[in-house]
Amino acid sequence: MPVLFEEVLEYLNVRPGGTYADATLGLAGHTSGIARRLGAAGRMICFDRDPEAMEKAKARMAxxxxxxxxxxxxxxYQPRAFSEAHEAIEPGSLDGLLADFGVSSLQLDEAHRGFSFRSEGPLDMRMDTRSGETAGQVVNQEDENxxxxxxxxFGEERRSRRIxxxxxxxxxxxxxxxxxxxxSAAAPSMKGDKIHPATRTFQALRIRVNDELGEIRSLLESAGSLLKPGGRLVLISFHSLEDRLVKxxxxxxxxxxxxxxxxxxxxVATEQEMLRNPRSRSAKLRAAEKLATTAGWKGDSGRRRR
Structure with missing residues (x-):
């Protein structure tokens, strides 16, 4: 269930026959909506580094x-990270670029991927399971400090040293x-907490394993050069670190x-959407349109890369 579905289509201002990129294909929820508005002359370029998600998305698009x-x-279909979008897209060719950051429902709900603490699974957390270090390697090999x-x-967890x-x-x-x-034993829930004690630590590990903030910075740096004048950039964030980079x-x-x-x-999501899809509660959409007077731009991501 794609978050902020109608809002995405509104801010992308999908033009029949246009060229659009979905930097985070996932299960093709947003992409399928864009495709229905594009028509035969339109073109979609879809990125995802998760091979399982890519195969499911292809089946849905079929x-x-x-x-x-x-x-x-x-x-x-581009089976790679969206940080490489500039290698696959001709400069100044896009009418719109969408990115829905963070982990997908598919990744959270499948225990063998290791993203969620709500079910027993291996400490993996890699979006691309073909390469890179796992969360287990970080947890078991990283120096305490x-x-x-x-x-x-990455987790904005105040009790990080204790954990x-x-x-x-x-x-x-x-x-x-x-x-x-x-x-949970080291840093149990305190009065007023609305999230599980492990939430922030799991977020931090996932961001580290997948270099999520570095990926976002790379996309922000290339987005301006990929869009046509009048092209739209629509980005959905799910936590403050992502939203701060976009803002x-x-x-x-x-x-x-x-x-x-x-x-x-x-x-943000309406009350009705939050009731239908609780994962939309933390979603924040920001949108911008490229001005006709500019040929390209590399965005200032504002924070250092780890």
Whole structure:
């Protein structure tokens, strides 16, 4: 169930026959909606580094193609990280670029992916399971101080040092449930907490394993050069670290006279959507339109890369 579906289509201002990129294909929820508005002359370029998600998305888009018939736009699949979008897209060719950051429902709901503490699974958390270090390697090999720093920086967890100390003492830790128990014992829920004690630490590990903030910075740096004048950039964030990068980049682009920011405040889900899809509660959409007077721009992501 794609978040802010109608709002995405509104801010992208999908033009029949246009060229659009979905930097975070996922299960093709947003892409299928865009495709229905594009028509046969349209083109979609879809990125996802998760091979499982890519295969499921292709199956879903095959159903859309069967429904649309001759009105189905061209769909091009790019099985790689969206930080590489500039390598696959011709500069100045896009009418719109969408990115829905963060982890997908598919990744959260499948225990073997290791993203969630709510079910027993291996400590993996890689979006691209073909390469890179796992969360288990970080948890079991990282120096205690480094572990505390990344939990604090990427999870915004105030009790990071206490949690890191407990993790090091409990090593080796093999599963998501085991890690969640260690964290809960070291830093139990306090009065007024609305989230599980392990939420922030799991977020921090996921961001580290997938270099999520670095990926976002790379996309922000290339987005302006990929869009046509009048092209729209629509970005959905799910936590403050992501939203801060987008907000700062949009401000810098506005000050430089490159983009017009279309959302003075982030667009959030309606009460009705939150009831239908609780995961939409933290979603924030920001949108901007490239001005006709600019040829390209590299956004200022504002924060250092780890």
């Amino acid at each position: 159903e859309v193609a069967a429904e649309l018939g001759s009105e189905m736009p061209t769909v091009e 480094e572990l505390a720093d990344l939990i604090y920086e 890191a100390r407990a993790i090091v003492r409990a090593r080796p830790i093999e599963t998501t449930a085991e890690l969640a128990r260690v964290i 700062d980049s949009f401000k810098a682009s506005k000050d430089a006279g490159v983009f017009e920011v279309l959302t003075k405040k982030p667009v």
